Amino acid sequence: MSSTLSMSTDVRHPLATKQGWASFVAQVNPEPPRLLPAADWQRLTSFERDLYNEARQDYHSALLLVATPDIKKIIHTGSKLVINNRGKQLGRRGLIVSGPSGTGKSTSISQLGKKFQVELERRSPGVRDRIPVVYIVVPPDATPKMLATEMAIFLGLPVAHHDSPQSIAHNVASVMRRVGTGMVLVDEIHRLDLTTRQGKNASDQLKYFFDTISATFVYAGLDLDETGMFSGVRGRQIAGRFIPVNTSPFTHRTAQDKHDWAKLVAAMEQALRLHRHQPGTLVELAPHLHDRTGGMIGSLDQLIHEAANDAITDGTEKTTKAHLDAVILDIAAQAQFNPPRQRRRADPR
Numbered sequence: 001m002s003s004t005l006s007m008s009t010d011v012r013h014p015l016a017t018k019q020g021w022a023s024f025v026a027q028v029n030p031e032p033p034r035l036l037p038a039a040d041w042q043r044l045t046s047f048e049r050d051l052y053n054e055a056r057q058d059y060h061s062a063l064l065l066v067a068t069p070d071i072k073k074i075i076h077t078g079s080k081l082v083i084n085n086r087g088k089q090l091g092r093r094g095l096i097v098s099g100p101s102g103t104g105k106s107t108s109i110s111q112l113g114k115k116f117q118v119e120l121e122r123r124s125p126g127v128r129d130r131i132p133v134v135y136i137v138v139p140p141d142a143t144p145k146m147l148a149t150e151m152a153i154f155l156g157l158p159v160a161h162h163d164s165p166q167s168i169a170h171n172v173a174s175v176m177r178r179v180g181t182g183m184v185l186v187d188e189i190h191r192l193d194l195t196t197r198q199g200k201n202a203s204d205q206l207k208y209f210f211d212t213i214s215a216t217f218v219y220a221g222l223d224l225d226e227t228g229m230f231s232g233v234r235g236r237q238i239a240g241r242f243i244p245v246n247t248s249p250f251t252h253r254t255a256q257d258k259h260d261w262a263k264l265v266a267a268m269e270q271a272l273r274l275h276r277h278q279p280g281t282l283v284e285l286a287p288h289l290h291d292r293t294g295g296m297i298g299s300l301d302q303l304i305h306e307a308a309n310d311a312i313t314d315g316t317e318k319t320t321k322a323h324l325d326a327v328i329l330d331i332a333a334q335a336q337f338n339p340p341r342q343r344r345r346a347d348p349r
Helices: 002-011 018-026 038-042 046-062 069-085 105-123 144-155 165-178 197-212 232-241 255-270 286-293 297-313 321-326 331-336 340-346
Strands: 094-099 133-137 183-187 216-222 242-246
Touching: 018 105, 018 133, 018 144, 046 297, 069 094, 069 105, 069 216, 069 242, 094 105, 105 133, 105 183, 105 216, 133 144, 144 165, 144 197, 165 197, 197 216, 197 232, 232 242, 255 286, 255 297, 286 297, 286 321, 297 321
Parallel strands: 094 216, 094 242, 133 183, 183 216
Antiparallel strands: none
């Protein structure tokens, strides 16, 4: 019980804070709860059954996204950049991740940062006052002061209303050098509008940090080619300093596409903790799951795990097509879904 209370306390800290990030890095993959033998399961009291069901539902909700080829590529590319950037003040390269919503961008860069920090602490344990990774989310209509303040908040530095952007940025850079920050993750970078003066100034602020901190910088944002992130003088500068990796939904056209998608579905299905679920049921429904989600990994994650939790709640203990179809997905997934019956009606033949 105490571990549950402790975990819920950690979750209250956002990832873009030192406490929230430390909790994320320390988090291990959830241990699957043991499925009780049928006789023991039937003997549970109402209260015991509620606790047992809640533990399994919490486990499903806590499962990490399966490592897709895009996620693996981002972690691999970022890890190589870290090695190439070691000891360099000039000539460093960053990583910039772009793609549609729900394709694993934030998951990828956070896992990259976690891997970097875990390996660093394993190589040199016991170093106090070290903050290897800083993670921030770009605020809407970000100004230079807002960006510097986000980094200061992560580091736990006080910021007064009258502090200038330059003084905040100077303090942040000084502290990051002192605490040995080796990776800076900047999420939602598409919120910087480089066609406006404010956006240009905010971009210059990030460049100041890039130039003054010997760290590997990783940006992630929505469809950055379309948002003008690489246009103009500052855009060309970003393009010259960052290695691009694009994420995309899974396609379902070729035999290889279908195999990769089915493999992903199978990995998620194997992790489910249900008493009456027949292995392979979801793999058989893989084409339908692709239709429902448009190949978006985030939508698939929500669909399978929410349906599994509904099967626990209603007592069926197996995920069926009815459970899957009852899940309300994000607007983007729903907008692209065209049920087979509707497609046949629309077919002019």
